[in-house]
Amino acid sequence: MLSILVVLVALIPLFFVAGYAFSIGWGKAVTLIWRPRVGELLRNTGLLVVGCVALTAVLGTGAAWLVERTTLPGRRLWNVLLVAPLAVPAFVNSFGWVSLTAKVEGYAGAVLIVSLSYYPLVYLPVAAILRGLDPALEETAASLGYGPLRTFARVVLPQLRPALLGGTLIVALHILAEFGALQMLRFPTFTTAIYDLYRSSFNGPAANMLAGVLLLSCMMLLTLELRLRGHHRYSRLGRGSARVIPRRRLGRTTAPCLLAVGALTALALGVPLGSLVYWLVTGSSTDFPLRDLVATTATSLGLGVAGAVLTMTLAFPIAWLCVRRRGRLTILLERSTYFGNAVPGIVVALALVTVAIRFAPAIYQTAVLLVFAYAIMFLPRAMVSIRAALDQAPPVLDDVSHALGSGPLETLRRVTLPLIAPGLGAGTALVFLAVVTELTATLLLAPIGTRTLATQFWSNSSSIAYGAAAPYAALMVILSAPVTLLLTRNRWRSMPV
């Protein structure tokens, strides 16, 4: 029952957009969707997705191969540095670039900067697969006369397919939802256009119809990925365990390879952090309004904790059902929550504003509504972590506990929870991180007087007060860093899907 309720809440944005299109009538919806501006946005968004998917695939796979399969010096350090850009929100990264040079504005700059922010999402899964590959296949290929390049293309790459598809899908979904970075880079996409329309008409029909198109694009991506993935089997057959793969000696190419990884790190991490430090030190509008900084940090922390707790609480029963009572209905329930992945924050916010005004005025303009928006958006992250943890906790222990006379509550408290605690921790951390750096839903839904690190950063940087914006950005990076470090240790298991 409870699970169904949660799923219904998670689906509010979908119902809402569909209902809205229906309520304004087909004719009006068509005139609002079928106009040149929408074509322009579609073209921009599509080109950006294609460019970034290609670039992140190359950067992520290349870096992962160097770290996992070669004798590159300092591999452990590189592994951390290559994942670290995840701790710098994309809009802080583009702030770093834009505040130094206007040359990055437009398509090329957008592809570059967004890719630099998101390539770790490809790097992480690809590195995990590369580490676990059975060398036998590659040795067979070599014995059949394939050179190293051909082996990579014909043997390794096909095995990377699920990781590459999964990783680039996340990149694509992130791009569809990305707002701050692209607004700063003056590259309009659906998400930035919806925000502009929101500023010009609150939740008017034009904004809602754009949200509908955006939602459709997200769903198309998800379907496309399912199709491409196909039904191949990738796990190893046969007995015994795979050997550790011998690393490829880089020899004389060591220096260029080091240079490449170094350059990637410098661009993805050095530029934004360097520019933050620069503005902190020299910005004319920099002052450290200590009270404001403390108050905003406290608000961000509070919302982050509230969002994480609510999201985990809502996700738990569904994940539990899905693992322990597997059936058609529970699978459907589980899949429905993943929908939140495809819903950009701005669509969720737009839907909740309108729904709350009409049907729930009591929670309109309160933190409760905002926290619910977070829960809808980040439910998938929580689900993934809880599921993975539950999968590894043998149900037989529950049975043993029951047999020894413990009631369901007692079993939950003494057996299940301790077993899955690390997974719950990772999930909470992931959701917390996402909430702290969330911008669009917060801009639209934050209660009167509430300022978060992200919104304060945004309002300062959009009025070109770079110095004043820098402290808020720095605080966001500092809050995100520990969670990102956790990711490099836990590797792929707890990645947001």
Next chain:
Amino acid sequence: MRINGRVASAAGVVAVMLAVAACGSSSAPGTASGTSASAGAAAKPELTLYNAQHEDLMQLMVDDFTKTTGIKVKMRSGEDPELGAQLVQEGAKSPADVFVTENSPAMTNVAGKGLFAKVDDATLAQVPAQFAPADKDWVGFAARSTVFVYNPAGLKAADLPASLMDLSQPKWKGKVGISPGGADFQAIVSAVLALKGEAATKAWLKGLKENAKVYQGNSAVLKAVNAGEVASGVIYHYYWFKDQGESGANSKNVTQMYFGNQDPGAFLSVSGAGVLKSSKHPAEAQQFVKYLNGPAGQKVLADSKAMEYPIGNGAKANPALKPLSELQPPTVAVATLNGQKVVDMMTAVGFL
């Protein structure tokens, strides 16, 4: 399982409530300044202000108001049309007591839905009659002039446009920067619409869509003109003065031109304030509006770094500004500026 799930959820909900309560109390950092001074004023209500003016300016005025009256004000900030449309949707249920904008078209939208209470006559008397609509639904408290900013390195004096309308001509392709997503430019368009009519405005917008480079905000336009990314731009006067006042880093290569001559490009936009009919504290709300365009509020405005024009009777603008009397703005009745129509037209042309 069902029991487990429920208990877990209940615990979670309690935790959320606690956390929400905690962050609720830590919010609104800026409005706390006047509290200690007014210990005896615990009974005074707190006003809710929907603020579309620059937040830093309004914070100064609010703080001064709170200091003298003991009435606290909390702000929700946004853009003119956004907050205006929000008020229309919220209707009688709106938590807002006062609405303050940068430009008047959003005031007209809200007034059109009958959501404003009449402004007190004494408050109206504090500014010249042209700065308020005849039906007394709201009142002006500040003004800003449209300007043409250009980089002399990229644009010769002989090539300067004689009128804002010229910018739709093909020769301006790629040479003019604007921020059409913002309320400021939309107000300028509303003036063009009021002065030139719908057909001419539509044609002008179409030409501009071809020519203009789009930026996010007027500060970004100024910065781009300064850096030579675009030869010119259409913004309000105070961005240049504000930047000059700070360091000049984003305006040192920029010259301002006032169209004057009653051209649409000399449009003087009025920032308005009004009391919502649904306000639960109408007396205090009226008091706040009276403060805004009264001597005390106008002085805070004039002394601030905002560089907008005060318009109260006898109020003196910052001497660095070109005097209000020399701007030669076109005559537009404030009540005729239509925000919603402009947004629809700009959506149709593809700016939004």
